[in-house]
Amino acid sequence: MLTLSRISRSYGDTVALDGVDFVVPDDTYMSLLGASGSGKTTLLRLIAGFEEPDHGEISIHQTRIDGQAPHLRDIGFVFQNFALFPHLSVADNVAFGLRYRANKALNNDTEIKDRTQEALVLVGLDGFGHRGVSAISGGQRQRVALARTLVCEPRIVLLDEPLGALDANLRARMCDELRAIRQRLGVSFLHVTGSETEALTMGDEVAVLANGRITQSDTPDTLFSQPRTAEAARHMNAWNTFDGTLCDGMSVKGEIAVRFDQMDVSAQGRAPKDHLRVHAQYLTGEFNGPTALSFFRAADGTLLQIIDHLSQPRLPDLIEGQHYDLHFPSNALRQFHGAV
Incomplete structure (x- = not known):
């Protein structure tokens, strides 16, 4: 050893x-x-x-x-x-x-x-x-x-x-x-x-x-x-990490993380009421064969990514420059040091 x-x-x-x-x-x-x-x-x-x-x-x-x-x-x-x-x-x-x-x-x-x-x-x-x-x-x-x-x-x-x-x-x-x-x-x-x-x-x-x-x-x-x-x-390159104050629907402080595949997208104001929400602007998409990555920019400048598996697509048609609600259930959230 x-x-x-x-x-x-x-x-x-x-x-x-x-x-x-x-x-x-x-x-x-x-x-x-x-x-x-x-x-x-x-x-x-x-x-x-x-x-x-x-x-x-x-x-x-x-x-x-x-x-x-x-x-x-x-x-x-x-x-x-x-x-x-x-x-x-x-x-x-x-x-x-x-x-x-x-x-x-x-x-x-x-x-x-x-x-x-x-x-x-x-x-x-x-x-x-x-x-x-x-x-x-x-x-x-x-x-x-x-x-x-x-x-x-x-x-x-x-x-x-x-x-x-x-x-x-x-x-x-x-x-x-x-x-x-x-x-x-x-x-x-x-x-x-x-x-x-x-x-x-x-x-x-x-x-x-x-x-x-x-x-x-x-x-x-x-x-x-x-x-x-x-x-x-x-380091896993599969998690969005961002300040918890960006979330609507819950008072979360400190840095938090949500995995790329556990976030969804809806038009503003149309996210499920029991989900946490982050308002972000759609930037662009990237096609990777069986998957596609969608890139968004949050209000504080944080880059957020969402992965869509094309065999079971779940994201709506997205328009560059338009704002959306990125949402996820509370059990998808991981809180780190300083979170309350």
Whole structure:
């Protein structure tokens, strides 16, 4: 189990991490979701030992690792750009850590060859060892980077936006493969991403990093359907978050959230009387195949979105620039800190 306690890191006046408490259980695929600049990569670099925290402790199985050199931590790191050696073959890239690591380097060529081959088989690259890394696809290079990490048998694997350089079809396939590989190995993966879809798809658990802290860590379905903070709701890209004073029909203070698919639209004054209402101007629509998004602007400038599933359309014909009542039942509402 990886445990971070009260981890803080600043760069001059910029606070990247502010007292982070975070646990990655054993034998778990953990997704860490955060916006650009939220400190995700900084957190990984602290765990790996490329940087040290200003305050706090990092431990694996209750043994502190902060302050140790990176090569002594038994932690694997898969970089977003793969960081392969272009002049080496696939097999030599995978074997590099076995031959040249500072701790317990191997010099038995047979053992190195056997372990390299096992790692290539594990990631689906049997028969690719002789190829140059410039002669294989992006997805295959991603697997080489993963094999190079796994061959050294780390206690935990850190993945820094590992699918960001891949096209959409390949990204979906690699999601399945990464989960299958992790399950076979029985080690924990900590997968950093800015994509809520990727985080929810990959993680047994998903943690949201915002404002330098973990704002929520839960199973994917709980995080999506029951965000505990406005920051967590915004990261799901499925919730409208807005000031409760915009609602007619109920005195609600503080920031609240309603999911895109739980809001409806009616002409002004025509919303059901038992629903809460927000007056907003229709801006435009966006067609996404089986669904369509409609965009509205509330009186305080907040952008609101409503999703319509085209197999069962529920929204009326909307006219750009016209004002409507966006309405929802009270049980669709989530209230956060400061709400009464």
